[in-house]
Amino acid sequence: MALDFGRLEEAVRFARPMAHLAGLFKINTQLFTAAGPEALRQIAALGPGIFLDLKFHDIPNTVAGAVSAAVGLPGVELLNVHATGGLQMMCAGAKALAEATQTGRTKLLAVTILTSLDQAALRQAGIGGTPSARALSLARLARKADLDGVVASPHEIKAIRRACGKDFLIVVPGVRPRQHGGGRRDDQARVATPGDAIRAGADYLVIGRPITGAADPQAAARAILEEMAAAIPGGGKG
Numbered sequence: 001m002a003l004d005f006g007r008l009e010e011a012v013r014f015a016r017p018m019a020h021l022a023g024l025f026k027i028n029t030q031l032f033t034a035a036g037p038e039a040l041r042q043i044a045a046l047g048p049g050i051f052l053d054l055k056f057h058d059i060p061n062t063v064a065g066a067v068s069a070a071v072g073l074p075g076v077e078l079l080n081v082h083a084t085g086g087l088q089m090m091c092a093g094a095k096a097l098a099e100a101t102q103t104g105r106t107k108l109l110a111v112t113i114l115t116s117l118d119q120a121a122l123r124q125a126g127i128g129g130t131p132s133a134r135a136l137s138l139a140r141l142a143r144k145a146d147l148d149g150v151v152a153s154p155h156e157i158k159a160i161r162r163a164c165g166k167d168f169l170i171v172v173p174g175v176r177p178r179q180h181g182g183g184r185r186d187d188q189a190r191v192a193t194p195g196d197a198i199r200a201g202a203d204y205l206v207i208g209r210p211i212t213g214a215a216d217p218q219a220a221a222r223a224i225l226e227e228m229a230a231a232i233p234g235g236g237k238g
Contacts, residue, residue, distance in 0.1 A: 001221070002026040002053075002173075002208030003043065008035035012042050014212065019046040021221040024077060026051040026206055037073055044075025051171075051206070055111050057082035060092035067093045067108065071100040078171065078204070080151055083110035083138035090145035107149065107169060110142035115153040115174035132156050139164055149203070154192030157200035172197045173206040177224050194224050198231035 001022040005011040011031055015022075025043050027050055032039055044050055052070055056063045063081055070079050081093050090110055097108045112135035113122070119130055127134060135156040140163055142150050149169025152160055157170055177194050197205055207224060214220035 001048075001211060002028065002206055003031060004028055004208050004212065006030055006034055008039050008042060011035075011039065012046075014217070015043055015046055018211075018217060018221060019048055021218065021225065022048045024049045024051045024204070026053050026208070028053045029055070040073045040075060048075075049077035050075040051078040051204075052076050053078075053080060053206075055080055055082050056093065057085045058089070060089045063089050064092040064096035067096040068100045071097060071106050076106050078107050078109060080109040080111050081147075083112050083142050083150065087141055087145055090142060090147055094146045108147050109149050109151050109169065109171055110138065110145070110147050111151045112136075112138040112142075112156065113153070132159065136160060136163060139168075143168060151206075154197045154200060154202070157197065157202055161201045169203045170201065171204040171206060172202040175205045175207050175210075177207070177210050177220075177227060194227045195231040198228050 001018060001024070003011045003015055003025050005014065008031065015025055025048050027039055027043060032054060040050055040052070052073065054070070056066045063085065067079065070076055081090060083090065093108055097106060113131045117131060122131060122134065131153070132155055135152050136159050139150045139152060139160045143164045149171060150160060151171045151173065153174045154172050157172060160168070160170055175192060175194050175197055194205055205228065210224070211217050211220045
C-alpha cells in the first residue's frame with residue numbers, strides 16, 4: 001500500500017486503520033524527503049514491513065553506501081535501485097546488501113522502465129525500442145547482477161518470469177482495480193487490474209491512489225484483496 005503523502009502526520013493517520021489490510025507499506029521519495037528515517041520508525045511500528053521506494057541511481061560507490069544505510073532503517077523488507085544505473089552499480093548494491101545483513105530479510109529490486117513512460121516518452125529520452133523490450137533487457141541485467149527481482153509494469157510480467165525464473169521477484173505498480181475504473185490510468189501509461197497482474201505472475205502489487213483517493217479506503221482495499229484472492233487458484237474458496 002503506497003503512502004504517497006507529503007507529511008508524516010497525514011501518512012500515519014491514514015496508515016494506522018489500514019495496517020491490518022496491508023502486506024507492506026511503501027514509502028517513496030516524497031515522504032522520505034519530508035520526514036526522513038522518522039517516517040520509517042513510525043510506519044514500521046504499525047506492523048507491516050516497509051518497501052523503501054527511493055530508486056537509488058548514482059555511481060556504484062554511492063549506491064553501495066545508500067543501500068548499506070537503508071538496510072539499517074526500521075522494517076525495510078524491499079529496497080530498490082534504477083536498473084539503468086548499469087550492471088556495475090547494481091552489483092555494488094547487491095554486494096552492499098549482502099555485507100550489511102545476514103538475515104536475507106531485505107530484498108533488493110531494480111526498477112526497469114517506469115510505468116508512466118510509453119514508447120513516445122522513451123524516444124524523447126533517447127531510448128530506443130518498446131518499453132516492454134527495454135524492461136525485459138533490464139530485468140535480465142538485474143538477474144545477472146544477482147538482485148532479488150525487479151519493479152516492472154503489468155505488461156512485462158510474463159516475459160520477465162519466463163526469462164528470469166520463478167524465484168525472481170516481480171513487483172508491479174500501475175495497478176488499477178475494477179472499482180477504480182479498471183483501465184483508468186491517472187498518470188500511468190501501462191496498467192492492469194489486480195486480478196490480471198496476479199494471473200500473469202506478479203509477486204507484489206503496489207497500489208496507492210485507488211485506495212488513498214477512495215471515499216472508503218478500507219472498503220477499497222478489501223475489494224482489491226478479494227479480486228487478488230479470486231485470481232489465485234483456490235484463493236477464492238473458504
